[in-house]
Amino acid sequence: MKNGNPESRQPKTRREFISDLSKASAGGLLLSTPYLKSSQAKTWTVGEIIDHFIKEIDGTPFPRTVDTIKAGNRDIEVTGIITTMFATIPVIEYAISTGVNFIIAHEPTYYNHLDETDWLENDSVYQYKSKLLADNEIAVWRNHDYIHSHNPDGVYSGLLDKLMWKPYRVNESPANLKIPAISLANLITHVKARLGIDTVRYLGDDDQLCENVLLMPGAMGGQNQIRLISETNPDVVLIGEAEEWTTPEYIRDRNASGKKTSLIVLGHTDSEDPGSIYMKDWLLKNVPGVEVTHIHSGNPFRFG
Ligand SMILES: [Zn+2]
Incomplete structure (x- = not known):
């Protein structure tokens, strides 16, 4: 031996x-x-x-x-x-x-x-x-x-497959989804399990019910992320990454101004793998x- x-x-x-x-x-x-x-x-x-x-x-x-x-x-x-x-x-x-x-x-x-x-x-x-x-x-x-x-966009296609969210697309864009209502805490559990992620960073209340999802894997840039959030008004946004002073601070102000949008940061690699x-x-x-x-x-x- x-x-x-x-x-x-x-x-x-x-x-x-x-x-x-x-x-x-x-x-x-x-x-x-x-x-x-x-x-x-x-x-x-x-x-x-x-x-x-x-x-x-x-x-x-x-x-x-x-x-x-x-x-x-x-x-x-x-x-x-x-x-x-x-x-x-x-x-x-x-x-x-x-x-x-x-x-x-x-x-x-x-x-x-x-x-x-x-x-x-x-x-x-x-x-x-x-x-x-x-x-x-x-x-x-x-x-x-x-x-x-x-x-289709190979990254979105692979990601929607893994999350089992292909049936929940609402329009042309694979970024917009309407999933069965689920609490933010349970949504995080689902996403971590499906993508094999140990830890995510997030903003929001664990009990918030999430249905309208905006999915933006990778690093699409703060201004692109914020523009799409503003246009689509989702309950929750999932991103690969953002500079801390861009989208996360926008989400913080957005919630303070009376909207209710949570943010989950998956990590760049895990979101697009x-x-x-x-x-x-x-x-x-x-x-x-x-x-x-x-x-x-x-x-x-x-x-x-
Ligand atoms: Zn990419």
């Missing part, structure tokens, strides 16, 4: 992974692994997979989009795909250890919306992460504008022969 062998816990490089596969092949085990199926099927490049997805969306390719390749290039032959919210260093290490070389992430790799890196050139974290990607020939593509423009599950399902259906895994990159915070 080698359970205590520290080497067994080290992430594998791709070379070690391939070597393990060859050993398995020599032992006749490869026939039962999915990897042989992949090698027999059509091979896909990063660019082909991107093009295959975005051709389903009107007006593509978008002339201006943040959905660019952040590492690697279009010509890399894909050995497997991970869909996730953030290409964190642990997600990249997992890709390396499992022989996967294409990460499709919903959010930026380098901590700003456009993934500009000039300002980070002397930063050791940027240097570490970009080298890790380059050394292991991992491609990263951001799929943000496109998945939100897919029909179902979109990465939607993407995994799309790829499994439309890109045959390629291994696809979804990884929840997780909430960066602990709660003290």
Whole structure:
């Protein structure tokens, strides 16, 4: 038994992974692994997979989009795909250890919306992460504008599925829902259970009955959030995140001025992660022969 062998816990490089596969092949085990199926099927490049997805969306390719390749290039032959919210260093290490070389992430790799890196050139974290990607020939593509423009919006579709709220849409927008009346406390319990969230931050009275819901995953910006709250007058608003001085302060004043609107802050990653599950399902259906895994990159915070 080698359970205590520290080497067994080290992430594998791709070379070690391939070597393990060859050993398995020599032992006749490869026939039962999915990897042989992949090698027999059509091979896909990063660019082909991107093009295959975005051709389903009107007006593509978008002339201006943040959905660019952040590492690697279009010509890399894909050995497997991970869909996730953030290409964190642990997600990249997992890709390396499992022989996967294409990460499709919903959010930026380098901590700003456009993934500009000039300002980070002397930063050791940027240097570490970009080298890790380059050394292991991992491609990263951001799929943000496109998945939100897919029909249906992949993030909302995945999120409504997970919350079991698809039947409660009231108009064209997946943001507006009328759910069976439920107290705010019970609504929070439902949302936490369905999305696997331990802790949310919220404003409102636990006993308030909630029916009209405004759902805004991710970080839509304070002014967008406030405008929609003002227009739709919901009982409760669920957001991914907001700067504390924007929407939360508006909600506080709104309640003090006589309206009754509660706010639940889900956390950015947890609120949009179902979109990465939607993407995994799309790829499994439309890109045959390629291994696809979804990884929840997780909430960066602990709660003290
Ligand atoms: Zn999003």
